[in-house]
Amino acid sequence: MSFIVMKFGGSSVGTPERMKRVAQRIIDRQQEGNDIVVVVSAMGDTTDDLIDQSKQLNPNPPQREMDMLLTVGEQISIALLSMTIQEMGAKAMSFTGWQAGMKTNNAHGKAKITDIQPDSVLNAVKQGHIAIVAGFQGVSEEGEITTLGRGGSDTTAVAMAAAMKADICEIYTDVDGVYSTDPRVVKNARKLDEISYDEMLELANLGAAVLHPRAVEYAKHYNVKLVVRSSFTGNEGTCVKEDAVMEQGIVVRGIAFDKNVTRISILGVQDIPGVLAGVFEALAENGIDVDIIVQSFVQDGKADFSFTISSEDKQKALNVIEGIRSKVSYDQASSEEGLVKVSIVGAGMVSNPGVAAKMFSTISSVGVSIKMVSTSEIKCSCVIDSASLQDVIQALHTAYGLDAEEKAFVGGPSERR
């Protein structure tokens, strides 16, 4: 008998049929002898419909009222799921964020969890109920209704699991688990049985949409055992935990990529102390996230440097750089699109020299040149032309011994809320 938190995304409960299937799945899990807390997101299109309604009345709706509006999405889900479970003969009780004791700060739209007081939920579970908690929402010290922002429902599930000392937090999604790389790109991508928090974090940050990085961080911090599995099949899924076992001879766990990369180059920058900081502070103040930064050698008191950003920030970034010309002297700024970042991730890299070198040689073996490089203890990333993405990923997947015997399950787009 275990204490299990089960989290379902919006598309898993988007129709009456899906709602019933999820309810049955939850009841089955309880009848195996487990205590069950369920965390659920807003159903399918509810959130988008509410946003549309608000835009008709206020094109820039205040965030406090958006939180008031959008939290009804999860409240509808929990009520309907509880009714469905009760109709099928099991006991269930739903809880909004504030009822579940999910305390946050007052940052509407992107609130941080400050404390969890899950007494009501635990009481319901003790009395044999399946407790159903609204994801994504909380309440501040002042009694304000808040939302957790991106990745909110995953984070709710992990945080509830941590606060209640649950044995497992199961994240149900529309893919079978975490894959060695995107199965839509590499046909023999392999589903991983286990992965460590750090590896999962790198993969999540690198765009593997199956789990939100924030939820993984929370799980790592509180040592919550996560299982990513499919809402639609009974397959085992992938276990995310501290001491994930590496398979024999496998150093790289997975390969991720980000298609949304633009490189900005600033040439002939006057090399005085604080110049670099000035540029990146200006970008940060304008909400532009910078990823890889490369600075060339200084010649004649001038330096070139380049960095990558999300493609949608390109124009904004160029404007910011133009705007600081009075403070930072440089010859010219330019941008390059059509790039991707490919990353290999594996906790074993740190103790296996030559892993990065193998990446560079593999990429060059398919005739592709590397434009930028960035490394960390468990990751190595290369920026390349997007046209070569498929060839490079496939070659790396084979080179690091990740190819599966059979064709992998190909999932649809994941839920991230």
Place this chain on the structure above:
Amino acid sequence: MSFIVMKFGGSSVGTPERMKRVAQRIIDRQQEGNDIVVVVSAMGDTTDDLIDQSKQLNPNPPQREMDMLLTVGEQISIALLSMTIQEMGAKAMSFTGWQAGMKTNNAHGKAKITDIQPDSVLNAVKQGHIAIVAGFQGVSEEGEITTLGRGGSDTTAVAMAAAMKADICEIYTDVDGVYSTDPRVVKNARKLDEISYDEMLELANLGAAVLHPRAVEYAKHYNVKLVVRSSFTGNEGTCVKEDAVMEQGIVVRGIAFDKNVTRISILGVQDIPGVLAGVFEALAENGIDVDIIVQSFVQDGKADFSFTISSEDKQKALNVIEGIRSKVSYDQASSEEGLVKVSIVGAGMVSNPGVAAKMFSTISSVGVSIKMVSTSEIKCSCVIDSASLQDVIQALHTAYGLDAEEKAFVGGPSERR
């Protein structure tokens, strides 16, 4: 400068255009120098849509989860109304029932208000905000979300006004105010300037849908000055208060009717003590409300009696009476449909003898016979054939001097939630 509670029903905010019109009206009222708290219902079809969704998943949804589900309707309204007001340049803050301190008992679906702690709402008002409170909902001591049932939003408005010691509670609806009788039946029905709580209560109980009786009772108990007025026009409306002034020579304030009347007769009942109680207890246990009761003289140890009920309860009532044959001996039971109850209401009746006699003579003057009669201190009701309704109401309206000079505004169906 006054402290005003303004209550708007669901149809008043059912479209973006109506929402904007209501928002403008609220802002205007604030700019006249008043402190404003708004109570609002769920928009148009929201509630019905949510009920439809629930029925697909559970034909008999548990009331706790229905409260969880249906309270989102008002939460959507308050968020959108607050956004709309802010877009128009005024300050606004929305509050759910629990945030507004609306404490109730735990009777899901028909909770009773036990206490109100409106500190958050009052603070918002003090800071110059228009405070927007979700009607119809509250929270129990145990932190359960509850709904107040029928008349809930009117009751929320009156209760908030009482707790905050507001000067006026304005109920905005789709008619101009309270009329001397239904303007759809009598063309020269007159809009009343004032009416007392007791008179309003009788009219409300008799089917004048403009205000829910529960809200009127609450207003009477806490002496809250109510004003019923139109969402769509600037007209003055009707003031409901303790010391409503009677116009010169007018004793009857209004004429109400109930079309939904069935008479049940039980003939030849063995007249032993407790028989009458046995019949009506059985009806009450089955949820059947009995209105007028008439017992004939006892002859040969047997009595006849008859009573009126809502027509939809006819078959259920006959079944109950058949079911108690073993305990109550009677010759036969029968029912008569196609009846209406016509009532005259006026606080002055008690001190003006002959008011009831005038009613009987007026009805007989148009050739209609009276089947049953019931009187109270401020009301006299007669049951007649429904075919004569129009003639009787018109004759009474003229006889009691209620006819207006001009044709009255004819309103649509009212909101009662």
